[in-house]
Amino acid sequence: MSALLSIDDLVVEYAGRTTVRAVDGIGLTIEPGEVLALVGESGCGKSSTARAVVGMEKPASGTVDYRGETVPPLGLRRRPQRFTAIQMVFQDPNSSLNPRKRVDAQIADGIAAARLRGAAGSTPQEWLEAVGLDAAMASRFPHQFSGGQRQRIAIARALAARPDLIVADEPISALDASSQAAVAGLMRQLCLDAGAGMLFISHDLSVVRVIADRTAVMYRGRIVESGRSETIWADPVHPYTRALLSAIPHPDGLGRMPAAPAAEAPAEWSASIREALDRV
Numbered sequence: 615m616s617a618l619l620s621i622d623d624l625v626v627e628y629a630g631r632t633t634v635r636a637v638d639g640i641g642l643t644i645e646p647g648e649v650l651a652l653v654g655e656s657g658c659g660k661s662s663t664a665r666a667v668v669g670m671e672k673p674a675s676g677t678v679d680y681r682g683e684t685v686p687p688l689g690l691r692r693r694p695q696r697f698t699a700i701q702m703v704f705q706d707p708n709s710s711l712n713p714r715k716r717v718d719a720q721i722a723d724g725i726a727a728a729r730l731r732g733a734a735g736s737t738p739q740e741w742l743e744a745v746g747l748d749a750a751m752a753s754r755f756p757h758q759f760s761g762g763q764r765q766r767i768a769i770a771r772a773l774a775a776r777p778d779l780i781v782a783d784e785p786i787s788a789l790d791a792s793s794q795a796a797v798a799g800l801m802r803q804l805c806l807d808a809g810a811g812m813l814f815i816s817h818d819l820s821v822v823r824v825i826a827d828r829t830a831v832m833y834r835g836r837i838v839e840s841g842r843s844e845t846i847w848a849d850p851v852h853p854y855t856r857a858l859l860s861a862i863p864h865p866d867g868l869g870r871m872p873a874a875p876a877a878e879a880p881a882e883w884s885a886s887i888r889e890a891l892d893r894v
C-alpha cells in the first residue's frame with residue numbers, strides 16, 4: 615500500500631540570474647493520522663517543500679506522490695476532485711481568506727469541495743464551533759475578527775473540505791503567543807479525529823515537540839536528520855539539530871526541549887486536546 619504522502623528525491627529550483635536550488639533532493643513520507651514536523655532556519659527550503667506538495671511549485675526533478683499518484687499542478691483545469699483532499703493552511707490567514715466574502719460562505723466552499731468527493735458535510739456553524747469560535751459570528755466578514763480568530767477560520771475552511779492531508783506552513787507564527795499552543799493542539803486533535811496526516815512547518819520547536827509524531831530537520835535544502843520526535847529531541851545526532859535545540863532558552867541551560875506545557879495549558883483547551891497533548 616502506498617503512503618498518504620511520499621516525496622522522493624525532490625528538487626525545487628527558482629530560475630533567475632542564477633538558479634536558486636531551494637530544495638536539494640529530499641525524501642519524506644507521511645502516513646494517515648501522522649503529524650510530521652519540518653523544521654529549520656529561515657530560507658532552508660521549508661515553504662518550497664510545502665508548495666511542491668500541494669502543487670503550487672513544479673519539481674525540477676523528483677516526485678511528490680499523494681496516495682501513489684503524482685500531485686498535479688494546483689491551477690490545472692480538470693484537476694481531479696480527489697486532490698481537494700489535500701488542503702493547505704498558510705502563515706498569514708489573509709492569504710487563505712477572501713476579505714469580501716462572508717465567513718460562512720467561505721467555509722461552505724470547503725464543504726462543497728468535500729461533497730463533490732462524496733464526503734459527508736457539516737454546516738459552517740459546526741466548523742466554526744469545532745475551531746473554538748462562536749457559530750453566531752458566521753455571517754460576519756474576516757475583518758471583523760482578530761488575527762488569531764481569522765487563522766481559526768482559515769483552519770475551519772481547510773478542514774471543512776475534509777482533507778486527509780493537511781499542509782500547514784507556519785500556521786501559528788502570526789498568532790499572539792497566548793493562542794499559539796492552543797491552535798497547534800487543536801490542529802493536531804482535528805487531524806487525529808479525521809484520520810488525516812499533516813505536514814506541520816514551524817520554527818517553534820517547543821510546539822513541534824508537543825504535536826509532531828516525527829520531525830525532519832532541514833538545512834540548506836536537505837533533510838539532515840529525521841525520526842520520532844522524542845528521539846530527536848532526546849538525542850540529536852546532527853550538529854545542526856543540536857544547534858537548533860541549543861537556541862531554545864531553557865532554565866537548566868542544557869539546551870533540551872522544555873517539557874510539554876500541560877500543567878499551564880490555557881483554559882480554553884478542551885479536555886480532548888489536553889488528553890492528546892498528554893499522550894505525546
Ligand SMILES: Nc1ncnc2c1ncn2[C@@H]1O[C@H](COP(=O)(O)OP(=O)(O)OP(=O)(O)O)[C@@H](O)[C@H]1O
Nearest residue numbers: 628634635636654655656657658659660661662663
Ligand atoms: N519565488 C522565489 N523566487 C526565488 N527564490 C525563492 C523564491 N521562493 C523562495 N526562494 C528562495 O529559496 C530558498 C528557500 O526559501 P523558502 O521560502 O522555501 O525557505 P523557508 O525555509 O520557508 O524560509 P522561512 O523560514 O523564512 O519561511 C531561499 O533562498 C529563498 O530566498
Ligand SMILES: [Mg+2]
Nearest residue numbers: 660661662783
Ligand atoms: Mg517559509
